[in-house]
Each structure stands twice: as structure tokens, then as C-alpha cells.
Amino acid sequence: MTSVTQQPARYDCRADFAEELAKLARTDDRIVAVCNDSVGSSNLVGFRDEFPDRLINVGIAEQDMVGVAAGLANAGFVPFVSAAAPFLTGRAMEQIKADIAYTGRHVVLCGQSPGIAYGELGPTHHSIEDLSWMRAVSGLEIIVPADPSETRAAVRYAASSGRPVYLRVPRFKVPTVTPDGAPFEPGRATCLAEGGDVTLIAVGTMVSRALDAAGLLSADGISARVLNMAFVEPIDEAAVIAAARETGAVVTVEEGLVSGGLGAAVAKLVAEHHPVPVRMLGVPGFAPTGSADFLLDHFGLHAEGIRDAARQALGQVRR
Template identity: 85%
Template sequence: MNSLAQEAALYDCRVDFAAELAALARADERIVAVCNDSVGSSNLVRFRAEFPTRLINVGIAEQDMVGVAAGLANAGFVPFVSAAAPFLTGRALEQIKADIAYTQRHVVLCGQSPGMAYGELGPTHHSIEDLSWMRAVSGLEIIVPADPSETRGAVRYAAASGRPAYIRIPRFKVPAVMPEGTGFETGRATRLTEGRDVTLIAVGTMVSRALEAARILGAEGVSARVLNMASVEPLDEAAVVAAARETGAIVTAEEGLLSGGLGAAVTKVAAEHHPVPVRMLGVPGFAPTGSASFLLDHFGLNAEGMAGAARSAMGRAR
């Protein structure tokens, strides 16, 4: 674990997801939860106790789960579909495409424990493909919160947006990184540090590690900008172009596949508007079995790995 995480309090964003969902449900009777026998892992036990008729557990049937949510949305409800990310996105991708995105139903898809959070359970339970899969589906907003407050803001936003969305809810504990009162706004990156030499663009569990990488680089005299790109789709293209023009090199970091995710989105924008060296950090293919911490370190998804990628990108920029 990096030193920033060791020094700061760590939070399970699933707790904040569930608390915010319950608060919304108290104020809006249209809010319902739909899950696939994942009440406990989604942290929805209290929600079920408070709203027993507004939690629909379809059992281990992800395609049905998404179809039921689409029907509820069509009837005027605002369904939050909560399930382990690998099964929600992998098993129900057709229903997400046809029943939710194509029809633009107001359904909020909540991928629990994404990335390599289920590390010891191996590739069947790793959700490293979800950002790539979801980005390939037209009309679906993709949100990857970095900490508890941003998780709450993303849940509030998605409940009120009237559009379908996919939100990653991390299992891996993270420190609070967002400035107080920042909230969440789709299509907008949050600049957490200023910098003129290189930009680190990260999402979710990688944001705190990017901040630590910036500190490492700062001790070497390198000024690193850090962007939290919580809105993966739509992407804040202006922030990417500004980073390319003003810092000359970019590093992206995501707990997911290198093909088709955040790095691919950022690289496309940079290539089209202001080409600069871009180093993409992520997972190249199926990951081995091991703890989440081990796997992140194995793929260089830590502060030291990001700092090294930044040095490489800057070297190629000169």
C-alpha cells in the first residue's frame, strides 16, 4: 500500500453508496434497488430492512435483473441495479445495450467491487473489462468515483439525470481525496494538483496513488498535474487538451484493461488535438490470482509505477 493510504483514513465506498441510496429513497418513492442475490456484498441489508418492498432480488440471473430494471424504469421508477461488476457487465451486456442504452431508460447500473478487488478469486471475478465494454455501448454515461464524497455525489447525480449510467463502486478501500464541497459533474475532470511538466490522469482507486506519485516527482523537482477523470464518458476533452498543451506529457492510470478504457479515450483526444507522449498504465490481459494489493503492484498501478511512467513520458517529450 502506498504511503498516502497508510497515512490517511481509508473508506469503503460501498458504505457511502448504500447510505446515499437510502437517503434518496426516503425523499423519492420512485427509487428502487434491484440486485442478483448480492444484498450483503452491495451493502444493501439496511436498505432492505427500511424499504422491504423496494428491493427486488432476482437471484443469480443478471440478464433478468437488467430486464426487470428496464421494465421498472418504463413504469416510472428509478432503478439502481447493484451487482458485482464482472457479472453485471459480462453476463448482461446484451440487456444493457438493448434494454437500457438503446431505449435510454433511466436505469443506474452500479458495478460493485470492480477492477481486481476480488483478487484471490481469479480472472473469473476480476472486472477489468467493464470500462472497455461500457464505453463501446452508445448513450451510457460511465462514472468512476475516487472517494466517498464523490461516490455520494455520483449517486445523487445519476438519480436525477434522467439518463442511463454505469457507476463503479470500489471495494478496495481508499482515502478521501476530493476537496470539500466539490460534488460531481458529468463531463468534468477535477484538477487536484497544478503542474507544468507532466499530467497524471487517473480514476477510482488510482487517484490517491496518482497524488502520491506527484509528491514523489515533486521531491525530484518535477511539477506534476493530477486530474481525477471520474467522468469517463462523457470525457472532459478540454482538460485533456489543456494537459497536453500545458504539460507536454500524459500518464493515464486505471484498474482495468489497457484496450478501450480511460487510457484509450485520453490517447484518442490527445492524438486528434495536440499529440504528446502518453503512457498508459493498466492491465494488459488476464491477471493472475492474488490479493488486490499484490495485483496492483504487479502491474505498476502504484505511486512508484506512475512516477516511473511519468519520467519515461517526459523523456520522450524532450
């Protein structure tokens, strides 16, 4: 009889986002949701039904959506702005910059289905630039949770932070990777695997794949450290610098552009404090049309691709 390896259960983080938001709203009447005709895709049907007077649907008008949220925050509410990531960040960039970040309004910008999750809809719907764009905006915290429990922790943190936050909410399903009791704090990464030869730094949907890559490297006798960098801004500078010093090679993995996002943030720190070989995995430019799985494979964003990048980085290490 042929044995079949059981795959870990996978979960839709959008459901956890919506459930945690409704849970918080039951005890905090300041929390409201603002969306752009995206009630269904944001999993906010239950929120709308339970709090019909606390969901504002502006229609397909993203600039208005962010402006309305800024006004609500100015009046003492805590708005969660929920929309497809490419349209939230691309169409409303000026309002995000001027009305939210510059004024320091406590607004939570929730980019739904980011990265290449809308694969078959093509480059107009790929949200590969959002991390780069949002990192360029001063005063905006950026959170990319890796699994359901971290998504819930991100919603709780964002609701209480008192600061502008951009929260990425993944569309396609991911396994649980966060250990019980793991802290969730700005500027603090979670080490999911110890290693001394190379460090894999990943965010969001790529974290579980980095762990799989660490397993492949282990089979080759290579010890890989795996860091889940849920806060891209503020990033855990100490963890990045320690990884460079202690392992001598770094690979970053993100479901987005390699220019300006996680990889750029890590490479800057490494170059300034302890230069070592860095390989940045992600999307190099406009992505073609195809399923999310096809696109991830196309760009080598799988365990084997991460393993190969780690080998390449190790090949550049001066021994």
C-alpha cells in the same frame, strides 16, 4: 525514538453508496434497488430492511435483473441495479445495450467491487474489461468515483440524471481526495494538483496513488498536474487537450484494461488534437490470481510505478 508517519484514514465507498441511496429513497418513492443475490456484498441489507417492498432480488440471473430494471424504469421507477461488476457487465451486456442504452431508460447500473478487488477469486471475478465494454455502448454515462464524498455525489447525480448510467463502486478502501465544494458534473474533471511538466490522469482507486506519485515527482523537481477524471464518459475533453498542450506529456492510470478504457479515451483525444507522449498504466490482459494489493504491485499501479511512467513519458518529450 523513531517517528511513524501516520497514514490517512481509508474508507469503504460501498457503505457510502448504500447510505446515500437509502437517504434518497426516503424522499423519492420512485427509487428501487434490483440485485442478483448480492444484498450483502452490495451493502443493501439496511435498504432491504427499511424498504422491503422496494428491493427486488432476482437471484443469480443477471440478464433478468437488467430486464426487470428496464421494465421498472418504463413504469416510472428509478432502478439502481447493484451486482458484482464482472457479472453485471459480462453476463447482461445484450440487455444493457438493447433494453437500457438503446431505449434511453433511466437505469443506474452499479458495478460493485470492480477492477481486481476480488483478487484471490481469479480472472473469472476480475472486472478489468468493464470500462472498455461500457464505453463501447452508445448513450451510457460512465462514472468512476475516487472517494466517499464523490461516491455520494455520483449516487445523487445518477438518481436525478434521467439517463442510463454505469457507476463503478470500489471494494477496497481509499482515502479522501475530493476538496470541499468540488463540482461534480458530467464532462468535468477535478484538478487536484497543479503542474507544468507532466499530467497524471486517474480514476477511482488510482487517484490517491496518482497524488502520491506527484509527491515523489516533486521531490525530483518535476511538477505534475493531477486530474481526477470521475466521468470517463462523457470525458472532459478540454481538460485533456489543455493538459497535452500545457504540460507536454500525459500518464493515465486505471484499475482495468488499458485497451478501451480511460487510457484509450485520453490517447484518442491527444492524438487528434495535440500529440504528445502518453503512457497508459493499467492491466494489459488477463490478470493472475492473488490479493488485490499483490495485483496492484504486480502491474505497477502504485506511486513508484506511476512516477516511473511519468519519467518515461518525459524522456520522450521533444525539448
